[in-house]
Amino acid sequence: MLKKMTLFLTAVLLLVGNQVKADEGMWIPMLLKKYNIEDMQKAGFKLTAEDIYDVNQACLKDAVIGLGREGRPFSHFCTGELISDQGLIVTNHHCGYGAIQAHSTLENDYLKDGFWAMNKGEELVNEGITASFLVRMADVTAEVLNGVNDDTNEEERTKIIKKNIKQIEVDTEKDSEYRANVKAYFAGNQFFLSVYEIFKDVRLVGAPPSAIGKFGGDTDNWMWPRHTGDFSMFRIYANKDNKPASFSKENVPMKPKTSFKISLKGVDEGDFTMVFGYPGTTTEYLTSYALELMTQVDNPHKIKLRTKKLDLMRADMDASPMVRIQYSAKYAGVANSWKRWQGEITGLNRLSAIAKKKELEARFEAWANSDAQLKAKYAGILAEMKGIYEEMTPYSLARDYALEAGFSGSEVVKFAGDFKKLVSLDKKETEAIAKEVKGLQKKAAAFYKNYNQSTDQKLLEAMMGMYHDNVEAKFLPEELKVIAKKYKGDFKAYAKKAMAKSVLANQDQLENLLANYKPSNAKKIAKDPAYVLAMSIDDLYKLIISPKYSELSNKVNKLQRTYLAGLMAMESDKVFYADANSTFRVHFGKVAGYKARNAVNYDHYTTLEGIIEKDNPNIFDYDVPQKLRDLYATKDYGRYGQNGQMNVCFAATNHTTGGNSGSPVLNANGELIGLNFDRAWEGVMSDLMYDATICRNVSLDIRYVLFIVDKFAGAGYLLDEMNIVE
Numbered sequence: 001m002l003k004k005m006t007l008f009l010t011a012v013l014l015l016v017g018n019q020v021k022a023d024e025g026m027w028i029p030m031l032l033k034k035y036n037i038e039d040m041q042k043a044g045f046k047l048t049a050e051d052i053y054d055v056n057q058a059c060l061k062d063a064v065i066g067l068g069r070e071g072r073p074f075s076h077f078c079t080g081e082l083i084s085d086q087g088l089i090v091t092n093h094h095c096g097y098g099a100i101q102a103h104s105t106l107e108n109d110y111l112k113d114g115f116w117a118m119n120k121g122e123e124l125v126n127e128g129i130t131a132s133f134l135v136r137m138a139d140v141t142a143e144v145l146n147g148v149n150d151d152t153n154e155e156e157r158t159k160i161i162k163k164n165i166k167q168i169e170v171d172t173e174k175d176s177e178y179r180a181n182v183k184a185y186f187a188g189n190q191f192f193l194s195v196y197e198i199f200k201d202v203r204l205v206g207a208p209p210s211a212i213g214k215f216g217g218d219t220d221n222w223m224w225p226r227h228t229g230d231f232s233m234f235r236i237y238a239n240k241d242n243k244p245a246s247f248s249k250e251n252v253p254m255k256p257k258t259s260f261k262i263s264l265k266g267v268d269e270g271d272f273t274m275v276f277g278y279p280g281t282t283t284e285y286l287t288s289y290a291l292e293l294m295t296q297v298d299n300p301h302k303i304k305l306r307t308k309k310l311d312l313m314r315a316d317m318d319a320s321p322m323v324r325i326q327y328s329a330k331y332a333g334v335a336n337s338w339k340r341w342q343g344e345i346t347g348l349n350r351l352s353a354i355a356k357k358k359e360l361e362a363r364f365e366a367w368a369n370s371d372a373q374l375k376a377k378y379a380g381i382l383a384e385m386k387g388i389y390e391e392m393t394p395y396s397l398a399r400d401y402a403l404e405a406g407f408s409g410s411e412v413v414k415f416a417g418d419f420k421k422l423v424s425l426d427k428k429e430t431e432a433i434a435k436e437v438k439g440l441q442k443k444a445a446a447f448y449k450n451y452n453q454s455t456d457q458k459l460l461e462a463m464m465g466m467y468h469d470n471v472e473a474k475f476l477p478e479e480l481k482v483i484a485k486k487y488k489g490d491f492k493a494y495a496k497k498a499m500a501k502s503v504l505a506n507q508d509q510l511e512n513l514l515a516n517y518k519p520s521n522a523k524k525i526a527k528d529p530a531y532v533l534a535m536s537i538d539d540l541y542k543l544i545i546s547p548k549y550s551e552l553s554n555k556v557n558k559l560q561r562t563y564l565a566g567l568m569a570m571e572s573d574k575v576f577y578a579d580a581n582s583t584f585r586v587h588f589g590k591v592a593g594y595k596a597r598n599a600v601n602y603d604h605y606t607t608l609e610g611i612i613e614k615d616n617p618n619i620f621d622y623d624v625p626q627k628l629r630d631l632y633a634t635k636d637y638g639r640y641g642q643n644g645q646m647n648v649c650f651a652a653t654n655h656t657t658g659g660n661s662g663s664p665v666l667n668a669n670g671e672l673i674g675l676n677f678d679r680a681w682e683g684v685m686s687d688l689m690y691d692a693t694i695c696r697n698v699s700l701d702i703r704y705v706l707f708i709v710d711k712f713a714g715a716g717y718l719l720d721e722m723n724i725v726e
């Protein structure tokens with residue numbers, strides 16, 4: 001009775017408290033105490049802001065890592081979390097995919113069969129993967145904007161900011177073993193410093209077979225209901241002092257400040273959930289003009305190009321297991337955004353997003369004209385923005401083609417770009433040449449490992465054809481015009497000839513050339529058809545597209561910054577959240593199914609039953625491993641099951657995006673209940689416009705992870721390291 005009463009009151013409060021929209025938003029950890037903790041607690045969170053973020057003592061943030069790559073450690077591509085005091089981390093299968101793929105061969109196909117190190121000695125070393133811990137953050141807006149005022153022109157502003165940021169980073173890193181990175185928030189109205197400890201020896205511990213870790217493949221990607229066991233495990237190693245070190249046999253498992261407790265309690269509809277992680281990019285405050293350009297011009301063309309690429313790759317992958325291994329990661333990469341863009345367009349239309357933006361813009365315009373001071377600052381900026389987007393449209397489309405069809409249409413054309421430096425070096429720079437050749441030999445080995453010339457020939461033919469047919473002449477690379485003329489539009493004949501002639505497209509020839517490299521060989525590369533085309537696209541980009549495009553983008557950026565500052569002033573009682581920028585954020589929401597469309601209501605969770613329903617040995621994406629069928633038949637779920645069922649995934653309202661993959665999903669007590677890995681189809685427009693009725697993040701139930709490790713893989717010894725609460 002009492003419980004019912006509280007529920008009723010909470011419901012009333014939620015309705016009245018419409019001001020603060022829970023669910024939507026990705027929050028800055030150091031500001032939780034100021035802006036969010038009350039809402040979080042109202043939503044059911046039982047801990048404090050300090051339990052999440054505290055610089056003086058271990059707290060939940062210390063169990064979360066951003067996964068990055070050596071050389072670009074601050075562009076986190078995924079998130080992971082510590083689940084033992086011996087550096088054991090869990091993230092998604094698709095986050096570890098590159099690493100798993102790199103260790104796979106036809107004989108040891110870890111993608112297909114999975115991999116489990118049965119002791120630490122068997123863990124596999126990965127070059128170039130980094131794991132960053134956030135040590136602390138600071139608001140450095142004042143320091144970054146030091147020397148900038150309202151009259152500073154944009155170019156000058158950029159220069160000053162860049163210099164100030166560098167100085168802050170250098171000062172912070174001085175006499176410290178940490179790394180510092182300052183990033184812009186709120187379209188450049190604010191700046192925060194993040195200080196990281198970055199580990200460099202991250203080893204692969206285990207991954208289920210793709211038939212579990214990628215179950216449903218690209219068919220189910222971005223969809224709900226979902227049954228993907230999307231996880232893999234790694235271990236962070238440190239030197240004897242528990243400090244970051246490059247790989248060495250002497251390294252030992254890293255001892256984190258803290259790690260997550262794992263809960264076996266599961267989730268119910270309405271439960272509080274919190275996600276921590278490194279969301280990459282969102283653009284929630286764009287204008288209607290930007291959305292028009294994106295959904296009506298740019299993305300439809302990019303989708304068309306990628307549809308063709310994917311069809312060509314798929315046909316060859318289906319025909320050869322070798323090509324499947326070589327192209328699986330590339331295919332998934334191309335397919336992922338391709339599919340999301342399509343869902344975004346549908347989702348934005350369904351929300352009438354452009355009309356909503358226009359309505360907001362009209363309100364803004366009225367507000368901006370309501371007073372002389374506001375008028376001086378904000379009136380007319382939207383009209384200006386509209387004009388710039390119109391001017392930008394043809395350049396934006398030309399840029400899309402240069403990037404999608406040009407630079408990354410054919411693989412060998414992309415690879416050819418890496419030879420630019422070698423070709424440009426003077427004969428006398430022998431040392432530099434030798435160094436460059438060595439680097440290229442390494443790149444070539446990696447390139448050919450996953451290269452199938454005949455697939456690429458088809459890509460070259462198709463991409464150049466579409467490029468030529470869809471872009472006005474003034475935006476075409478000169479070389480493409482020459483080719484079209486010479487081959488009378490027969491790009492098939494061109495691609496065939498180019499591949500036969502290209503040294504870069506032929507492994508033996510290139511390896512030979514590099515092994516015996518003489519400065520005079522530069523001419524040969526410079527004449528290579530792939531190189532000639534690559535440089536022609538490069539010229540077009542640098543001389544025709546980029547200057548104008550950057551000029552217009554700079555103008556847009558400035559206006560966007562002013563617009564957002566204006567919006568924040570106009571709605572001054574609303575708590576705004578900053579767009580994602582690959583820095584640490586906290587998301588909170590609740591477990592919830594949703595109404596997908598007329599008469600279709602989705603539950604908030606899926607079970608192993610659903611996997612068995614989809615089971616079909618003739619469909620690659622739905623081919624369930626026999627062992628999993630057996631475990632299902634005997635209902636051997638141990639302590640991981642619930643009511644005779646094995647839960648697999650659940651949906652919730654956390655506002656997440658790319659980069660949040662692998663993020664820990666926590667319950668009200670801060671215990672790990674799942675791993676975020678995706679979003680549901682009807683809501684993938686959340687990067688541009690979030691709607692709590694339909695936007696859902698998709699998480700893997702942690703109990704399914706443990707079940708697979710223990711019962712399926714027989715790697716239960718790993719569970720001994722974990723802190724599991726029943």
Ligand code: ARG
Pocket residue numbers: 094217218221222332333335336658661677678679
């Ligand atoms: N859509 C998810 C995310 O954006 C998962 C992508 C990987 N899976 C795939 N089938 N391509 O990254």
Ligand code: ASP
Pocket residue numbers: 077078656657658659660661662677678679
């Ligand atoms: N799958 C995404 C990732 O890899 C997550 C998302 O976009 O929802 O980060």
